[in-house]
Amino acid sequence: MAVAIQQACFGLYCGRTVAIVNGTEHPGDCGVCPRGQRTDDHKICRPCEGSPERYDWLYLGFMAMLPLILHWFFIEWYSGKKSSSALFQHLTALIECSVAAIVTLLVSDPMGLLQIRSCKVKMLSDWYTMLYNPSPDYVTTIHCTHEAVYPLYTIVFIYYAFCLVLMMLLRPLLVKKIACGLGKSDRFKSIYAALYFFPILTLLQAVGGGLLYYAFPYIILVLSLVTLAVYMSASEVETFKDLLVRKKRLIVLFSHWVLHAYGIVSISKLNYRDLPLLALVPGPALFYLLTAKYTEPSRILSEGANGH
Known part of the structure; x- marks a missing residue:
């Protein structure tokens, strides 16, 4: 198909x-490309006709997991040991986020299908096109801000909106009926917490979406290691026997292993040559259990006292 040759546009994204x-x-x-399009090498706006790469899906999976993990954390935090409703709330949060993810895919282009069409992410600046509006005469600014990474930026906001709506529709009814072990003032604290962390997650995506795209595998690895160590220390887990005493501890351990494996898979981008690295997933927990008795604060203090 022939193209009429014209002078190239100013700026990266016009x-x-x-x-x-x-x-x-x-x-x-020259101007801003319509939604669902981005410029090619000749500064022509082309529709996004590709499919997300595996790394893109892993990124979207990470952003989808964040609300669910925070839901589970605050449900567990505010349920305490008295309430037997925590499990039902955990399941409800899982259903909310799962349904929100499915609906988000269905309403995205192409509508009605569990797939999306997208543009390829080429560099970090693709996430921040608003910072690259050119000023050819240093007076007039040509506004060419558009979603060059369509739809990886906006689809996260849509997902969070559906998560919030479903939570407000389902969770209050469930909590009111089954959270009998909690006082009236404590029943809805996990919901109140969500009303705080959803705006924070939205702001995080708005400001740091591009940075998260490139850094999320390493964030997962670091957080899974730190939170596992903190949990095992707070739960006074020092031996394998301590883990087997309560099923909840095993569930937490396996959850951290899943996150750790997700981080390794994201770094390797599902490169099958790197999959043997998954054998290292239990390593940090085993190292902690084998060395915990040597780092017990009371033991260190007693040995220091005996040394003097």
């Missing part, structure tokens, strides 16, 4: 929309 007349593309004026 492009020309095209009109096809008699098999020839006639580019228009």
Whole structure:
């Protein structure tokens, strides 16, 4: 298909929309590309017709897991040992986030299918096109801000919105009926917590979406290691026997292993040559259990006292 040659547009993300007349593309004026399009190498706005790469899906999975993990944390935090409703709340949070993810995919282009079309992420600046509006004469700014990483940036906001709506529709009814072990003032604290962390997650995606895209595998690895060590220390787990005393501890341990494996898979981008690294997942927990008795604060203090 022939293209009428024109002067290239200024800036990284300004492009020309095209009109096809008699098999020839006639580019228009330089400006912002419509939603669902980004510029090609010739500064022509082209529709996003590709599919997300495996790394893109892993990133979306990470952003989808964040609300669920926070839901589970605050449900467990505020349920305490008195309430037997924590399990039902955990399941409800899982259902909320799962349904929100499915609905988000269904309403995304192409609508009605559990798939999305997207543009390829080429560099970090693709996430922050608003910072690259050119000023050819240093006076007039040409505004070319658009979603160059369509739809990886906005789809997260849509997902969070559905999560919030489903939570407000389902969770209060469930908590009111089954959270009998909690006082009236404590029943809805996990919901109140969500009303705080959803705006925080939204702001995090708005400001740091591009940084999270490149850093999330390492964030998962570090947080899974730190939180596992903190949990095992707070629960006074020092031996394998301590783990087997309560099923909850094993569930927490396996959950951290899943997160750790997710981080390794994300770093390797599902490269099958790197999958043997998954054998290292239990390593940090085993190292902690084997060395915990040597780092017991009371033992260190007593040995220091005996040394003097």
